[in-house]
Amino acid sequence: MADTSGNPTSEQVAADIAAVTGLLARRLRSTSAATGLTASQRSALVRINDDGPSTTAALARAEHIRPQSMRLTLGVLEEQGLIERAPDPSDGRQSVVSATEHGRTVLAGVRAAKQTWLSKVIAEELDADDRRTLATAAALLRRLTEK
Numbered sequence: 001m002a003d004t005s006g007n008p009t010s011e012q013v014a015a016d017i018a019a020v021t022g023l024l025a026r027r028l029r030s031t032s033a034a035t036g037l038t039a040s041q042r043s044a045l046v047r048i049n050d051d052g053p054s055t056t057a058a059l060a061r062a063e064h065i066r067p068q069s070m071r072l073t074l075g076v077l078e079e080q081g082l083i084e085r086a087p088d089p090s091d092g093r094q095s096v097v098s099a100t101e102h103g104r105t106v107l108a109g110v111r112a113a114k115q116t117w118l119s120k121v122i123a124e125e126l127d128a129d130d131r132r133t134l135a136t137a138a139a140l141l142r143r144l145t146e147k
Contacts, residue, residue, distance in 0.1 A: 016078065017141070028114045028117070028118070029042075029066075031116075032109075032113050034113075035109070035110060036134060037077075037106075040063070040065070040069075041076055041077055042110065044059060044063060044070065044073050044085065045082055045099065045103055046107060047062055048097055049099040049103065049104060049107050053096040053097065054097060055088060055094050055095070055096055056071055056094075056095075056097070057094075059074070059097070074097055077097075077103070080102075081100055081103070082103035083098060083099055083100060084097065084098060084100050085097050086098070099122060122134070130145065
């Protein structure tokens with residue numbers, strides 16, 4: 001769909017971006033499937049690692065899931081030694097979870113696998129002009145996410 005000047009409409013560009021980013025996200029997730037973690041477990045571990053220690057309730061809110069579901073997710077991560085619990089310094093009735101060294105190592109491996117795959121396909125499939133265009137598009141996407 002294009003406007004009267006032949007330019008794509010914002011609606012069409014939005015639909016195209018949503019579709020391709022979904023495909024890219026699924027492809028990147030598949031590069032790290034060997035961890036045995038589900039998407040929700042990876043997401044929680046990333047949030048804990050990147051945002052720092054947190055309570056179950058705060059993580060559930062951030063991930064838009066029920067606290068009971070987050071407790072199950074955290075239980076699996078704890079069993080695998082990826083996170084650890086400690087008493088909440090501001091409320092002794094609660095605990096906070098944080099990533100363990102093993103959890104940070106697993107995440108580093110996941111991120112490296114994604115980066116390796118993406119770097120490889122960019123190098124194999126895109127010429128210098130395409131890479132410049134993609135870099136510009138990435139900067140524009142980042143700008144949109146900051147709104």
